[in-house]
Structures are given as C-alpha cells and as structure tokens.
Amino acid sequence: NAILEMKPLWDEFHTLGTEMIVTKAGRRMFPTFQVRLCGLDPMAEYMLMMDFVPVDDKRYRYAFHSSSWVVAGKADPVSPPRIHVHPDSPATGSQWMKQVISFDKLKLTNNQMDDNGHIILNSMHRYQPRFHVVFLPPKNCQEETDNNFKTFVFTETAFTAVTAYQNHRITQLKIASNPFAKGFRDCDPDDGDVNLVQQQQQQQQQQHQQSSPKAKTPRT
Amino acid sequence: NAILEMKPLWDEFHTLGTEMIVTKAGRRMFPTFQVRLCGLDPMAEYMLMMDFVPVDDKRYRYAFHSSSWVVAGKADPVSPPRIHVHPDSPATGSQWMKQVISFDKLKLTNNQMDDNGHIILNSMHRYQPRFHVVFLPPKNCQEETDNNFKTFVFTETAFTAVTAYQNHRITQLKIASNPFAKGFRDCDPDDGDVNLVQQQQQQQQQQHQQSSPKAKTPRT
DNA sequence: TTCTTGTCACCTAGGTGTTAATAT
DNA sequence: ATATTAACACCTAGGTGACAAGAA
Numbered sequence: 053n054a055i056l057e058m059k060p061l062w063d064e065f066h067t068l069g070t071e072m073i074v075t076k077a078g079r080r081m082f083p084t085f086q087v088r089l090c091g092l093d094p095m096a097e098y099m100l101m102m103d104f105v106p107v108d109d110k111r112y113r114y115a116f117h118s119s120s121w122v123v124a125g126k127a128d129p130v131s132p133p134r135i136h137v138h139p140d141s142p143a144t145g146s147q148w149m150k151q152v153i154s155f156d157k158l159k160l161t162n163n164q165m166d167d168n169g170h171i172i173l174n175s176m177h178r179y180q181p182r183f184h185v186v187f188l189p190p191k192n193c194q195e196e197t198d199n200n201f202k203t204f205v206f207t208e209t210a211f212t213a214v215t216a217y218q219n220h221r222i223t224q225l226k227i228a229s230n231p232f233a234k235g236f237r238d239c240d241p242d243d244g245d246v247n248l249v250q251q252q253q254q255q256q257q258q259q260h261q262q263s264s265p266k267a268k269t270p271r272t
Numbered sequence: 273n274a275i276l277e278m279k280p281l282w283d284e285f286h287t288l289g290t291e292m293i294v295t296k297a298g299r300r301m302f303p304t305f306q307v308r309l310c311g312l313d314p315m316a317e318y319m320l321m322m323d324f325v326p327v328d329d330k331r332y333r334y335a336f337h338s339s340s341w342v343v344a345g346k347a348d349p350v351s352p353p354r355i356h357v358h359p360d361s362p363a364t365g366s367q368w369m370k371q372v373i374s375f376d377k378l379k380l381t382n383n384q385m386d387d388n389g390h391i392i393l394n395s396m397h398r399y400q401p402r403f404h405v406v407f408l409p410p411k412n413c414q415e416e417t418d419n420n421f422k423t424f425v426f427t428e429t430a431f432t433a434v435t436a437y438q439n440h441r442i443t444q445l446k447i448a449s450n451p452f453a454k455g456f457r458d459c460d461p462d463d464g465d466v467n468l469v470q471q472q473q474q475q476q477q478q479q480h481q482q483s484s485p486k487a488k489t490p491r492t
Numbered sequence: 493t494t495c496t497t498g499t500c501a502c503c504t505a506g507g508t509g510t511t512a513a514t515a516t
Numbered sequence: 517a518t519a520t521t522a523a524c525a526c527c528t529a530g531g532t533g534a535c536a537a538g539a540a
C-alpha cells in the first residue's frame with residue numbers, strides 16, 4: 053500500500069545507474085523520494101521515515117574508458133546510520149493518504165561529523181533507500197513497537213553516492229529533468245525529456261493545487 | 273506565559289498606527305506575529321491558533337490633510353470569521369517551548385470568496401489579532417474543550433487593514449525593517465532602523481541555528 | 493590519478509512596495 | 517474622490533551543475 057511517485061523517471065535514472073551528489077553542507081536527492089499511501093487507518097497516527105542501507109560491502113570507482121562502475125575494494129567504515137523522520141510526523145492516516153508524501157527536506161552528506169541531522173553516506177558506495185511507516189499506538193495501550201511498522205523498498209531508487217557526477221549521461225538527465233538545473237540546458241526549452249518532465253511537473257502541481265488555477269490567455 | 277517577539281518593532285508601528293496590506297491572493301503580516309511560550313506541560317499536546325476580531329464597529333478613512341484616521345461610517349458586513357491553526361499543530365508542550373513560534377504562513381485577504389484558507393478581513397477596518405493555546409486532552413479522558421484553552425491579546429499588534437498604505441510613515445518603516453522591501457531603501461545599507469532590524473535578524477537566526485556558524489573574514 | 497572542496501552564474505520560488513489602470 | 521487591482525522591478529532564500537583549485 054505504498055506507491056512510488058515519478059516511477060518512470062526513477063526507472064530512466066536506474067537504467068543508466070543513478071548517482072546522487074553528497075556535499076559537506078548536505079544535498080537534496082533528485083529525483084525526490086515521493087510516495088503515495090493507501091490502506092492506513094484514517095484515525096490512527098503514524099510516523100513516516102527513511103533510512104539508507106548499503107547495497108553491498110564494496111567501494112566503487114568509475115571506469116571512464118568503459119563507461120561503467122567497477123569494484124575498487126572493500127567498503128569504508130560506516131558511521132552510525134541515521135534516520136530521517138518526515139517533518140509532518142506524527143500525523144493521522146487520513147492526513148498522509150490525502151496527498152503525495154515528499155521527502156524534499158532530506159539531505160545527503162559525506163561529512164562524518166555532520167551536525168544538521170542529515171543522512172551520512174560514504175562517497176563511491178551504493179545505497180538503497182528504505183521507507184518506513186510506523187504505527188503510533190495510543191498511549192493507554194501497552195503494545196511496544198513490535199510489529200507496528202512496515203518497510204518499503206523500491207529497488208529502482210538505489211544509487212551510488214558521489215561528490216561529482218561520473219556518468220555523463222546521468223548529468224545530462226539531471227539537467228534535463230531537474231527544474232533547478234534549467235540554466236544548463238542547451239536545446240530549446242523543454243526538449244529531450246519532455247514527456248517525463250511534463251509528467252513530473254503535472255504531478256507536483258496536482259499535489260499543491262489548492263489555489264484556483266489562473267487561466268492565462270496567451271496574447272496574439 | 274506567552275511573550276511577544278519583536279515587541280520594540282511592534283511598538284514602533286503601533287505608535288504610528290499599524291497598517292496591514294490585504295490582497296486577493298493573500299498577504300503576509302509584517303511584522304510577523306511571533307511568540308515565545310513557557311509554562312506548558314512538556315508532555316501534553318497543544319494546538320496553537322490565531323484569529324482576528326474587529327476592534328470596533330466602524331469603517332475608517334485616512335485624512336491626508338491631517339495625517340490621521342477618521343471614522344467613515346458603520347462597519348461593513350462581516351464574513352464568517354476564520355481561524356488560522358499553526359501548521360506545526362498538534363505538538364507537545366516541549367516542542368512549542370524550545371523555539372520561537374512564528375505565524376509566517378498566515379495570510380490576510382479581502383477576498384470574501386477566498387478558497388485558500390486565508391484570514392478574510394474588511395479593508396479600512398481595525399482588527400485585533402488573538403493568539404490561542406488549546407490543550408488537547410488524551411483520548412481516554414472525557415473532558416470536553418471547556419476551559420482547556422488560553423487566549424492572549426497583545427494590543428500593540430492591532431492594525432488597520434488596507435489595500436494600499438495610507439500613512440507614509442508606515443510605508444517607510446516597513447521598507448526600513450522588512451528584508452523583502454530592501455529594494456526600496458534609499459539611504460546606505462542598514463540605516464535608520466538598524467537597531468531594530470539587527471535585533472530581528474539575530475532572533476530569527478537563533479531560532480533556526482542548527483548549522484555551524486561560518487565566520488566570514490572580511491577582505492581588506 | 494583520483495577524488496573532494498569551495499565558488500560561481502544561473503535557475504526556481506516567492507515576498508516587497510510602486511505604479512498605472514480600473515472600479516465604485 | 518476614493519479604493520482596489522494587476523503587472524512589475526527588485527529583493528530574499530535557496531537548489532543546480534560547472535569549474536578551478538586543492539587533497540589524498
């Protein structure tokens with residue numbers, strides 16, 4: 053009962069081998085991890101959270117000549133893993149289900165000493181994002197948090213953490229699909245990945261669409 | 273146990289006769305209504321909210337020759353009054369008390385048909401903002417919301433709703449103290465209301481100060 | 493070599509009062 | 517006359533990859 057938003061875009065990145073930038077100050081993910089939930093108890097309260105688990109115990113390096121990732125040794129030591137709690141938590145099932153849930157406040161960092169609550173990852177390592185729905189039992193109940201949570205894994209959201217993009221095709225797809233990178237687009241406005249980008253923007257607009265849409269009459 | 277933030281700035285506006293812009297799309301207040309709370313039960317849950325009550329039953333008009341507000345008749349009919357719930361609600365007393373509570377998402381409108389949940393006011397009328405702390409009883413308790421809320425009124429936050437500023441001194445004070453109006457400042461950077469503005473910015477920074485402050489060395 | 497860091501121009505997104513045009 | 521609206525230039529605030537310099 054959790055559906056990944058923007059799945060076509062995730063798939064396109066996944067096919068190329070998704071990379072996510074990590075910086076000292078913290079960098080958002082793109083695509084943003086967004087899900088739609090259903091089947092919750094409308095009246096019950098839930099906490100929503102994400103964490104990131106290593107895909108394997110390896111360190112990678114990008115071979116430019118073959119345009120592919122190759123193993124470069126054992127994994128570096130890991131920091132105590134962090135969990136990102138969705139800032140709207142806790143909220144009722146009804147509130148979570150009536151809109152797309154976006155983790156756009158989540159940031160990735162390679163700073164082991166990070167003091168901002170960001171997710172700490174090792175560059176040149178592979179990670180799998182996980183999404184957790186935690187049921188909050190009423191206070192009078194004795195139940196511990198035994199089986200009161202569900203975990204969702206979308207394998208198409210796995211990625212390699214990098215400090216700079218390695219695969220040039222990933223760079224181009226980011227530029228083509230991330231609105232904030234519009235300044236680096238070469239071709240005519242909205243070219244190349246038009247379909248995916250338009251789909252994305254439409255979905256994001258639906259999410260925030262509370263104000264009356266203003267129909268602008270194009271002047272002749 | 274509620275302290276108004278930026279009180280010196282509010283006082284300065286109040287002395288001149290505070291005006292707040294209302295627009296069809298909704299306009300934020302400036303100064304922003306911000307309070308600090310103490311004395312709550314750290315573990316209990318509270319909803320925080322604001323509403324706006326008419327100061328009197330009159331309509332006003334600004335007499336430019338005497339630079340003062342004069343009564344212009346009886347009040348216009350009122351829309352059903354709306355309440356703005358702080359978007360972080362509900363939250364525990366502990367969460368509310370550990371930081372300044374800012375109502376910067378609150379917007380004022382003169383559109384009687386507003387569909388965005390903004391506060392509807394009549395232009396050229398006077399209003400008194402009110403702040404409410406609502407105690408949320410645990411679900412097993414039978415208590416109704418009888419006396420489970422407290423209301424705070426800061427008379428220095430009262431204002432006249434306008435569609436365009438009437439008192440030129442109010443305009444100048446807004447330009448001097450609102451960072452978003454910096455483009456209209458004449459004099460040298462940070463002149464005139466330096467003290468108040470600096471105080472404001474320092475307080476707002478304290479509130480969000482989680483990242484390590486980066487000391488920039490000014491170059492010679 | 494390979495990877496990381498900091499700065500930058502260029503965007504998105506949205507909050508200001510001004511101004512001219514339009515209601516009322 | 518007086519009050520309202522919409523477009524606008526100019527800001528704040530912050531998210532992009534490019535690039536040059538630095539580090540391992």
